[in-house]
Amino acid sequence: MPIAHEDAVNVGRLIQFALQPKCMPFDEPEYRELLRAYEDRSEFRASVEGVVEGLGLRVLLVNDRGLFLGAEDESAFSQSPSAFRGSRVSGDDRLLDGLVELAIAATLFPRQRDLEDDVLAARPPVTVPDVDRTLRELVEALKQQQREEPESGADPIEQGLWEAWRVYESRPSYRRTETGRASANSTFRIIEQHLDCLCESGCFTADRQRNPSRYRPTLRYQVLVQEMAATRLYRRVAEAMQSLQDGTAPVAESEG
Numbered sequence: 001m002p003i004a005h006e007d008a009v010n011v012g013r014l015i016q017f018a019l020q021p022k023c024m025p026f027d028e029p030e031y032r033e034l035l036r037a038y039e040d041r042s043e044f045r046a047s048v049e050g051v052v053e054g055l056g057l058r059v060l061l062v063n064d065r066g067l068f069l070g071a072e073d074e075s076a077f078s079q080s081p082s083a084f085r086g087s088r089v090s091g092d093d094r095l096l097d098g099l100v101e102l103a104i105a106a107t108l109f110p111r112q113r114d115l116e117d118d119v120l121a122a123r124p125p126v127t128v129p130d131v132d133r134t135l136r137e138l139v140e141a142l143k144q145q146q147r148e149e150p151e152s153g154a155d156p157i158e159q160g161l162w163e164a165w166r167v168y169e170s171r172p173s174y175r176r177t178e179t180g181r182a183s184a185n186s187t188f189r190i191i192e193q194h195l196d197c198l199c200e201s202g203c204f205t206a207d208r209q210r211n212p213s214r215y216r217p218t219l220r221y222q223v224l225v226q227e228m229a230a231t232r233l234y235r236r237v238a239e240a241m242q243s244l245q246d247g248t249a250p251v252a253e254s255e256g
Helices: 005-018 029-040 042-054 091-108 128-148 150-154 156-169 187-200 219-228 232-245
Strands: 057-063 066-071 204-207 214-217
Touching (some): 005 029, 005 042, 029 042, 042 057, 057 219, 091 128, 091 187, 091 219, 091 232, 128 156, 156 232, 187 204, 214 219
Antiparallel strands (some): 057 066, 204 214
16 A cells, blocks of 8 residues: 555654754654654554665664664765765774774673663763773783784784774874864874764763763664674674683773
8 A cells, every 4th residue: 555645754754853863752742753653553664664774774773762773884874984084084094993983882881791781771971081991901902812813813804903903002092282182193082083973973972071071872872882783893892802801811001
């Protein structure tokens, strides 16, 4: 049966709300009504899921706090690395960006069982020094594991992580500029830029009245991390972090 015009409009409205990460059902009565229609009406839900699939998206979670979507690699809504820094950046910067994003997730979910917790349970806030500490611990764990299993270096995932930590180790943790901020190439500043970007995309909220600033993850970010946890790269990072929890890898001292 063809979808009615009104329902077609409402399908588009619901997806539009979902694609605005800072749009909350608590503030939007229409959004709340559309979420109820998704839950209560199977034909409306099927229409939403069909359009979502056609856009190269996936429904990750639906509840009274919103419709949460993930993007397939080929989707027009999938963010490329250039969306963060632009196209004129070095390969080293892109490697570092990926490592920082993984470290932010690993700081919030350091153990596999953390990822198995209720996705609605709030996670504690993190700071830039927290993420930098995770990165340095992660680098030491990966280096130790490579020494123990040198043949694994031929694997593309392992090779990419090795290149990323090489770049990370070459950067200073913290270097103050004349204005009092961390210098652009310091790891503290790069982490701060990523957290600020995640705030803009509705994945974190920032408390800048504290020193250092506290970044609290939103439900949107927690849902996305649980989705990312299925990837081989994230599982490799989680394995290295677990070795730290088990005491089987050395822990680096934070320099910041």
